[in-house]
Amino acid sequence: MPRPSEHFIAVIDLLEQAPGPLSAQEIHEALAHTGIGLATVYRLVKRGVQTGRFTAVEVPDGPTHYEPSDRPHHHHFECTSCHRIFDVEGCPGHFDELTPEGFKLESHEVFLRGRCSTCVEESGA
Amino acid sequence: MPRPSEHFIAVIDLLEQAPGPLSAQEIHEALAHTGIGLATVYRLVKRGVQTGRFTAVEVPDGPTHYEPSDRPHHHHFECTSCHRIFDVEGCPGHFDELTPEGFKLESHEVFLRGRCSTCVEESGA
């Protein structure tokens, strides 16, 4: 069984390497070989968010995902087949122009949806 | 007590007039004076979605909202204060340019977040 803080390091490393934000479930499964419990995963991601190390990504119709906070501004792509979420670089911008009169824009999110490269190939491209 | 299909018409009218998609809870509250039950609201919106009359709008970290299907392409603005959701016209477009190599883009969503005009005024603009 791993030492105390070892779990936390494992979660940090996992999120750093991941191609996009991961849910608690996904983290749990990815680290299953370490014997980490689901409750511990929730404890660690919560701690990570509270200390500013992780950012919580709220996904439409899905559980909260987590990613390292030190990523530059970006958005997300959700595969409709495997339901994994990938980071996408860049941003279309100009959202102020869409904002209705009298409204104050504070932030924005863009969600792309479709097939990731793996699932495109599988389903006979 | 209203006649059978009267409820459905009331929901349709409500969604038509609303400035943005509404949740089942919001519909229930808005039509409280008619005595409609929450279960009936869920039944009617489900029927509306199945028959193509309504579109389900999945909101990050919130319940499903519903809007008439016949609206032109648009996006949404969520007020961080009153949590209501408003339609916003227009679309920044050019999302293919953001899509990673090998990925197949099928759809996109844009969520703006901030203060609606009502809440901007209240909080001493």
Add this chain to the structure above:
DNA sequence: CTTGATGTGAGAACCGATTATCATTCCGTC
């Protein structure tokens, strides 16, 4: 080794959203 503070895994409990159940009400038809 003992102690105490903290971390941990398993599972129970909780929560908001949604669906199922069921007795009742409504409506059109006879």
Add this chain to the structure above:
DNA sequence: GACGGAATGATAATCGGTTCTCACATCAAG
């Protein structure tokens, strides 16, 4: 005004996600 099928409201049940509980393991310090 009795009958049958569909709609309804209240509430229980369910569901996925998350948090809580608790007995146990771990570690650092004495």
